[in-house]
Amino acid sequence: MSWLPDDIDDDDDKYADYEARNRPNPKGNRARTKTRPEHLDAVTGRVLTVDRGRYAVLVNAGDPDEHEAIASRASELRKQPVVTGDLVDLVGDTSGDDGTLSRIVRIQERKTLLRRSADDSDEVERIIVANADQMLIVVAAANPEPRPRLVDRYLVAAFDAGITPILCITKTDLVDPAPFLANFAGLDIAVVESAENEWPIERLTALMSGHSTVAVGHSGVGKSTLVNALVPEANRAIGRVNAVTGRGRHTSSSTVSLRIGDGWIIDTPGVRSFGLGHVNPDNILRSFTDLAAIAADCPRGCTHLPDAPDCAIIERVGAGELGEIGRLRLDSLQRLLTALA
Template identity: 55%
Template sequence: MAQRRYDERDVRIRPGRGSRPRTKQRPEHADAEVALVTAVDRGRYAILVDPDGPDERVAIAMKARELGRDRVVPGDRVDIVGDTSGADGSLSRIVRIQERKTVLRRTADDTDPVERIIVANADQLVIVTALADPEPRTRMIDRCVAAAYDARMDALLALTKADLADPATLVDMYAPIGVQVVVSSRGDGRVIDGLEAVRDALDGRTSVLVGHSGVGKSTLVNALVPGTGRAVGVVNDVTGRGRHTSSSAVALRVPGTREPTWVIDTPGVRSFGLAHVDPQHLLGAFADLATVADECPRGCTHGDDAPDCALDAWVQEAPDDSSRAARGARVESFRRLLASRLGTGEPEQRETARP
């Protein structure tokens, strides 16, 4: 019997899972609508379709698979397709993230390589700090100013609870270096004294509020945007720290302003790592020290062991003990940040230091 010869016709390949060739072509979604992301909750995104337009409406969206691991955050302008009516049960898809003007990032500490994007497209970082209960932490303020400088955002220091402590020390420390400062206090009932000054500082801008738990951040948001109902926390009498109440960031439109105004309230933080900030850019966040450092010898590291550093001479040349202490605190804060970023100092994982 002759032996059978096989050829390619006898070979049968069973198509397996994923054997279908993938194409790099993606839909153009030419009919996509523009929306503003206002909140994120477990894979669902609250969006405002046609923001500030005649057909503005609230809708819910999910992220399209084609976006991969790209993170969508409050403040993002996105392109959406699908059911954008905003009717109950409707669901649209986010297919593109538009180019971001600014991105505010932070890391868990100064050695963590993982960046966490907080918000996008904000042009002002509002550092909410209580003057008492809990006590202000100037190192946390300095870290936030550095993050704002790195993100090319303006920094606004909002001091709360002025009825409990004098704001003069912090005003004198930050106002001269270009950080705008507004002060508010708890008045009678739900009224906040100084609220109009805060509103004026926010007018026409998109501002993100950052601060420790218990500093009055949500209280301020509730006063600026009545009916919001952001949870208000209390401060632990033993630890002096606030309890986390807001669990996610949310963008809110502020009524009663001359220009369209948005605030993005974020959960309270106990750390603000700057691993994403180039150490060479840190000095730029300390405008007063940057001017002094121009007199340093070439190649000066500005660290504790830097010879002939002009920062040390600036501290010693202060006119009185009070000014010398204030200048020394500024230089120490900068050098601690610098050492932490360079890995030559102890990372400040939890910002608990007092001024």
């Protein structure tokens, strides 16, 4: 059946190709292709901070002409988060001059990813920083009160990511930190203590030399104050602890990477919770290399928790084979696994 009007003859040459006409592209655009340009002229940059879809990127890091450029994210990366610490490839105007905007077209392979979830039941991960190899966990000895279980969660996230933790205790002039530090006696991690306005700058700078260190901590513990002491030009916002609730205020609202000597410190906003829904428990045990070797003799599916039957680690620690340090390390392992569970 023809759809032509009744007064038009199907055999009329005038309308012979009417039904087979080619409609032009109304937008005049070329057909889409999945082939993307290789961007062989791209330059490498380090993402310093992220602000509402714009990225401050350090170009030519370490060279005399290093400078910051502002970039947006290419459309092909819209489903891939670009975070502070990322090494990226840039195209476009990378001069950094006022009013210029370059474009991030690739994210280079990441060495580490520090992640957290909204809560322990949420397996959707939020990437905090990329390529950090150290975590500076900042805790106040008092005001606000230290939270060992929150520190446990930071440690879990660090071990899961393959990041070396460092513990920094502030406000030691108010309270002796020894009872709190006893919670972590079984862990082989560096501990730095500081009184108010007496920051151990030289030691911290030495620990961070040649490393990319992400600073984390509960709101109000003095993390941003510490960052300002280490990098005076940082001018990170600081706040005070609420005298009624004992809670710190959220002051730093963004994650920013700052140079310290030949290393980097990445300041993050203070948090009151740290979800671990994305963490694989096996990564925690692997961080305890001595206990992981013994775990090879455990039954399949062993949890290594106090009620685990025939756990080789528990049996050897109970027999005194690993001494007091073994007992402390097992206690730390079980506490971290419990925090994850």
